[in-house]
Amino acid sequence: SSGINAEYGQCPVATAAPKNDLELINAMIEYESIHPVISKAGLKAVSKKHTWYLTEELTPLAFFSSRDSSEEKQKMADRMIELGFNRQTCQNRDVRVEKRISTKFGKPIMPAVPIEVGTELGIDSIMFFRIMGLNPSFLLLPVEKWEESPYYKEAKKAANNLVVVNDTAERGVKLCQDFLGASKDEG
Secondary structure, eight states: OHHHHHHHTTTTBGGGHHHHHHHHHHHHHHGGGTOHHHHHHHHHHHHHHSOGGGSTTTGGGGGGOSSSOHHHHHHHHHHHHHTTOSHHHHHOTTOOOOOBSSSSOSSBOOOOSSOOTTTTOOGGGHHHHHHHTOOOGGGGSOGGGGGGOHHHHHHHHHHHTOBOSSOHHHHHHHHHHHHHHHHHHHO
16 A cells, blocks of 8 residues: 555654554555465565564664654553663663574564564663663653653654664665565465
């Protein structure tokens, strides 16, 4: 559908990437009722290589997205607190990446699909803030108060200045190649 393409075309906006990818995956799941073979092939292609922004370390970009609602952001902040995020975690420099393939370097473990907002957050989500040198203590506030927090303002500015490495055309071409390859495997 053209709506999927328009939303997915925002991929240069790093803060919108988690929501865009989540909506694309959910649209492919819904498409199963119309054309199961194409839906399955598309989902297979996307879930193998195009879920980077849904990994635990990059999902926190959604905290700064204008596409995610206050309710979704609050659900994600609550999930972080549920995982043990607190004031001490903000100060703890010994937090380490847990979910990596092999030696804790390299490619992170990709999330399983389908995915719901907030479920893709995990223990490694705090690493986003560590890597960026940002204080995530604003997550302990109600979402309505975030804009008042200097920590949120700093983090939002940093997140909005991130450059997505793969541009729209490159990502679109790769997605088409993966889809065609997966659909040939099905037929």
